[in-house]
Amino acid sequence: SQQGEEDPQALSIQEGENATMNCSYKTSINNLQWYRQNSGRGLVHLILIRSNEREKHSGRLRVTLDTSKKSSSLLITASRAADTASYFCATATQGGSEKLVFGKGTKLTVNP
Amino acid sequence: DAGITQSPRHKVTETGTPVTLRCHQTENHRYMYWYRQDPGHGLRLIHYSYGVKDTDKGEVSDGYSVSRSKTEDFLLTLESATSSQTSVYFCAISGDGYYQPQHFGDGTRLSIL
Numbered sequence: 001s002q003q004g005e006e007d008p009q010a011l012s013i014q015e016g017e018n019a020t021m022n023c024s025y026k027t028s029i030n031n032l033q034w035y036r037q038n039s040g041r042g043l044v045h046l047i048l049i050r051s052n053e054r055e056k057h058s059g060r061l062r063v064t065l066d067t068s069k070k071s072s073s074l075l076i077t078a079s080r081a082a083d084t085a086s087y088f089c090a091t092a093t094q095g096g097s098e099k100l101v102f103g104k105g106t107k108l109t110v111n112p
Numbered sequence: 113d114a115g116i117t118q119s120p121r122h123k124v125t126e127t128g129t130p131v132t133l134r135c136h137q138t139e140n141h142r143y144m145y146w147y148r149q150d151p152g153h154g155l156r157l158i159h160y161s162y163g164v165k166d167t168d169k170g171e172v173s174d175g176y177s178v179s180r181s182k183t184e185d186f187l188l189t190l191e192s193a194t195s196s197q198t199s200v201y202f203c204a205i206s207g208d209g210y211y212q213p214q215h216f217g218d219g220t221r222l223s224i225l
Contacts, residue, residue: 030210040218040219041219042202042204042218043202043204045214045215048213088154099160100157100214102155103154104152
């Protein structure tokens, strides 16, 4: 069963614009993680936010978490063509992060 | 990049044949995972291991078995492959600790005709 659902399913923007992707989930979580997947490759971990945190930054990435709304957002600022990829949220709902449940992803296209 | 190698990278086989996929890590991580990725379903956990000879089922474990006889190797076996098991299979690893990210291999594309 899918825990996280990303929105939108697909997003197309111009280089230099910001990209925002959202993730909603259903049950209480221990932490939420965002991953990127380039075409034909494995997933790459971007950022982890714990349930008691509200916001985290990493370079051009900003993640927010609202546990009352059971939602998270990933913001990529000043996007580049190299940011073109699929982005997935994953939730850890028990113990630590050994059982992640992934959403179906947002496909981001950044046009040069 | 985390030292994870999946083999083979591509395989085509026939329904009813046994198939074994291998995941090898050089990071000495405790946890290893097998996922499948299908259009419209995202990534789903098949089985995972939390140590040598210690494994547990994931969301879609029916039709799959796993083994881990050494820290560095995690094998996924389809005893009698079916067309519904055509998919891209990913191995992942993670270390000990409450808030550990997972690191993924580049996948095995398996086609069952």
